[in-house]
Amino acid sequence: MIGVYDSGYGGLTVLRELQKELPDVDFVFLGDSGRAPYGGRDAHAILDLAESCVERLFEEGCRLVVVACHTVSCVGLRHLQQHYSNDNRRILGVTIPAAEAAVARHPRAVAWLGTTRTVHSRTYEVEIHKLDPALPVHGIAAPLLAPLVEEGLGNGTDAEGAQLTRLAVRRYLRHLPAETDCLVLGCTHYPLLSEAFQAELAPHIHLLDPAPVVARALSDWLRRHPEFQETGTGSLRVLCSGDPQVFQRQGSRFLGRELPTVQHISEESGRLAHRSGPQVPQGQVVREFRKF
Ligand code: DGL
Numbered sequence: 001m002i003g004v005y006d007s008g009y010g011g012l013t014v015l016r017e018l019q020k021e022l023p024d025v026d027f028v029f030l031g032d033s034g035r036a037p038y039g040g041r042d043a044h045a046i047l048d049l050a051e052s053c054v055e056r057l058f059e060e061g062c063r064l065v066v067v068a069c070h071t072v073s074c075v076g077l078r079h080l081q082q083h084y085s086n087d088n089r090r091i092l093g094v095t096i097p098a099a100e101a102a103v104a105r106h107p108r109a110v111a112w113l114g115t116t117r118t119v120h121s122r123t124y125e126v127e128i129h130k131l132d133p134a135l136p137v138h139g140i141a142a143p144l145l146a147p148l149v150e151e152g153l154g155n156g157t158d159a160e161g162a163q164l165t166r167l168a169v170r171r172y173l174r175h176l177p178a179e180t181d182c183l184v185l186g187c188t189h190y191p192l193l194s195e196a197f198q199a200e201l202a203p204h205i206h207l208l209d210p211a212p213v214v215a216r217a218l219s220d221w222l223r224r225h226p227e228f229q230e231t232g233t234g235s236l237r238v239l240c241s242g243d244p245q246v247f248q249r250q251g252s253r254f255l256g257r258e259l260p261t262v263q264h265i266s267e268e269s270g271r272l273a274h275r276s277g278p279q280v281p282q283g284q285v286v287r288e289f290r291k292f
């Protein structure tokens with residue numbers, strides 16, 4: 001069973017590609033939607049959130065966890081690997097496959113778009129320069145885009161929503177250096193804005209969605225690590241820390257099909273536990289004091 005982790009719904013665009021590439025593998029997806037967005041948060045806050053999510057996935061029985069979230073991959077992947085990886089457990093991210101795919105196109109200049117924290121980390125720049133130190137790389141923070149997608153705007157039939165997203169995309173693309181011919185979508189949500197990107201980008205600029213690349217990289221990794229290969233039935237379980245009904249409804253836009261029943265996990269004293277009782281409590285919540 002492979003765990004896939006994202007701050008919210010966006011990672012379902014990655015899961016969709018993983019399931020296409022590995023149809024017999026069983027997956028558990030954890031979307032931390034109750035605590036998203038991560039993109040504007042402090043790096044240490046992101047590490048705290050990420051620790052509780054990967055621990056939950058290991059407790060679910062996963063031996064391998066894919067961090068689909070670009071923000072977490074850019075800021076906290078090394079920390080998570082150093083803390084949790086051993087002969088029996090591994091954690092993989094999205095930044096290295098995405099950087100390799102960008103460099104493999106031999107572009108004149110690469111730009112990548114992501115959350116504020118992703119861009120400030122400069123991790124993409126570091127990974128790309130390990131492969132080609134002379135390649136110009138430019139990061140653009142686009143904090144409005146993920147929330148627009150979460151609101152259901154972007155690709156689709158809502159004309160006003162499409163106009164709004166095109167305006168936001170246009171505003172960020174203004175910062176593209178002139179020589180750019182490859183734009184990396186460095187956020188799990190952006191594939192849902194592909195129509196706005198295609199409309200606003202010059203035709204010679206290649207739009208690189210890392211999700212299919214990550215799927216091929218995972219399949220290649222599994223071939224090289226047969227001890228982590230497990231044959232399953234292609235099953236899927238979905239856990240989220242937000243409202244599970246909303247997650248189920250919204251998530252289908254990202255996964256491209258209906259989601260199975262979403263289970264609620266809730267944060268209690270830094271841990272993500274399964275919830276019984278009302279999924280989303282209303283009114284005041286009183287609980288036992290753990291520490292003071
Ligand atoms: N999943 C995040 C990423 O790929 C975007 C949403 C967020 O800010 O939490 O960077």
